Amino acid sequence: MDYKTVLVRTNEPYSIIIGEGLLNRCGELISALTPPCRAALISDETVMGLYGPNVKTSLEAAGFSVHSFAFPAGEKSKTPETLLEILDFLASSGFDRSDLVVALGGGVVGDTAGFASAIYMRGMKLVQIPTSLLAMVDSSVGGKTGIDLNSGKNLVGAFKQPKLVICDTQALKTLPEEQFACGMGEIIKYAMISDAELFEFLSKANGKCALSDEILKGIISLCAKIKADIVSADEFDNGERQLLNFGHMIGHAVEKRSGYTLGHGQAVGIGMTMMTEISEELGFCPEGTWKRLVELLVKFGLPHKTDFTARELAETIIMDKKRRGDEITLVMPKKIGACFCKSFKIYEAEELIGLAKGARQ
Ligand SMILES: NC(=O)c1ccc[n+]([C@@H]2O[C@H](COP(=O)([O-])OP(=O)(O)OC[C@H]3O[C@@H](n4cnc5c(N)ncnc54)[C@H](O)[C@@H]3O)[C@@H](O)[C@H]2O)c1
Numbered sequence: 001m002d003y004k005t006v007l008v009r010t011n012e013p014y015s016i017i018i019g020e021g022l023l024n025r026c027g028e029l030i031s032a033l034t035p036p037c038r039a040a041l042i043s044d045e046t047v048m049g050l051y052g053p054n055v056k057t058s059l060e061a062a063g064f065s066v067h068s069f070a071f072p073a074g075e076k077s078k079t080p081e082t083l084l085e086i087l088d089f090l091a092s093s094g095f096d097r098s099d100l101v102v103a104l105g106g107g108v109v110g111d112t113a114g115f116a117s118a119i120y121m122r123g124m125k126l127v128q129i130p131t132s133l134l135a136m137v138d139s140s141v142g143g144k145t146g147i148d149l150n151s152g153k154n155l156v157g158a159f160k161q162p163k164l165v166i167c168d169t170q171a172l173k174t175l176p177e178e179q180f181a182c183g184m185g186e187i188i189k190y191a192m193i194s195d196a197e198l199f200e201f202l203s204k205a206n207g208k209c210a211l212s213d214e215i216l217k218g219i220i221s222l223c224a225k226i227k228a229d230i231v232s233a234d235e236f237d238n239g240e241r242q243l244l245n246f247g248h249m250i251g252h253a254v255e256k257r258s259g260y261t262l263g264h265g266q267a268v269g270i271g272m273t274m275m276t277e278i279s280e281e282l283g284f285c286p287e288g289t290w291k292r293l294v295e296l297l298v299k300f301g302l303p304h305k306t307d308f309t310a311r312e313l314a315e316t317i318i319m320d321k322k323r324r325g326d327e328i329t330l331v332m333p334k335k336i337g338a339c340f341c342k343s344f345k346i347y348e349a350e351e352l353i354g355l356a357k358g359a360r361q
């Protein structure tokens with residue numbers, strides 16, 4: 001079968017393998033890297049129900065001894081409570097640091113189980129098996145893991161690079177439409193920050209139905225490579241990695257204000273359009289960039305404006321940024337396919353956001 005592989009050149013390099021039917025081969029792929037040991041198969045209840053049995057069978061056929069743990073699906077589970085439950089499960093099942101955590105699911109599972117693997121006995125081995133489009137192109141790559149607190153998202157976490165990332169594109173067949181669109185939000189982000197050709201391609205495509213399995217596989221590996229290259233150059237997020245935050249500052253504010261009823265990729269879509277409008281208004285990117293981005297987001301079922309006002313969004317951003325001094329770094333497009341970072345004083349936030357018509361006037 002035809003698989004694609006992307007290498008992430010972090011301190012301990014690892015591969016991302018992308019292809020159809022890989023879930024059934026995960027045991028064999030993992031055992032090529034680490035001798036059979038105990039494996040904690042961690043997932044949410046939805047994904048465990050769909051794919052847990054196949055993954056377990058494959059791991060056991062390769063000699064791993066599997067113990068499974070599933071928690072309720074969704075962002076509401078990305079909490080200290082779930083983390084503790086996972087740690088208790090690992091302890092009561094007798095896992096030690098030579099064993100393996102297999103995180104099977106979307107970004108919530110990858111982040112929470114990944115974090116557990118980073119701190120249980122000061123670190124176990126981790127393999128990521130992302131099953132949502134967003135997790136394949138984004139959260140499973142780069143080693144950021146963590147959980148949310150009541151005060152905000154991703155406030156506690158660790159860098160934990162996996163030994164391997166396995167993306168089975170077949171799993172996307174059961175992904176709900178809205179979740180697929182969220183993944184497209186991040187894919188469009190990659191196009192905006194570094195791949196004008198991908199942007200052109202998606203703009204010409206006739207929405208989701210134009211993405212055959214083969215094309216989707218190509219897009220996932222392209223995006224995973226863009227992220228892998230940025231992460232390889234800046235593993236601990238001190239510089240270039242900030243580009244990946246395009247659309248995320250306003251996006252996170254919209255997401256938080258909505259009480260997380262809006263999906264992450266949808267919020268990022270709104271954040272990207274508003275940042276592009278701001279960049280156009282300030283003369284940093286050519287006129288018409290905003291319009292093209294909006295057309296592309298609409299084509300893939302993503303929103304591009306919000307009912308929150310510039311003041312409401314600025315207040316949320318300021319609250320989030322308090323801990324980091326009086327400057328905010330915004331990622332702005334120069335043109336389609338290239339972005340840059342620019343710092344502003346935090347008190348300028350409302351005025352800047354006010355430049356975008358995407359916020360309620
Ligand atoms: N670590 C990082 O670098 C990073 C980057 C981006 C996002 N994230 C995090 O990722 C999370 C979002 O990830 P997500 O969008 O995958 O959310 P998610 O994990 O909640 O998955 C979305 C929904 O899709 C379901 N699902 C997943 N795969 C499925 C499949 N194949 N078939 C049917 N249903 C399936 C899940 O059960 C869930 O209900 C957020 O918490 C975000 O903070 C982390």
Ligand SMILES: [Zn+2]
Pocket residue numbers: 138186248264268
């Ligand atoms: Zn994101």
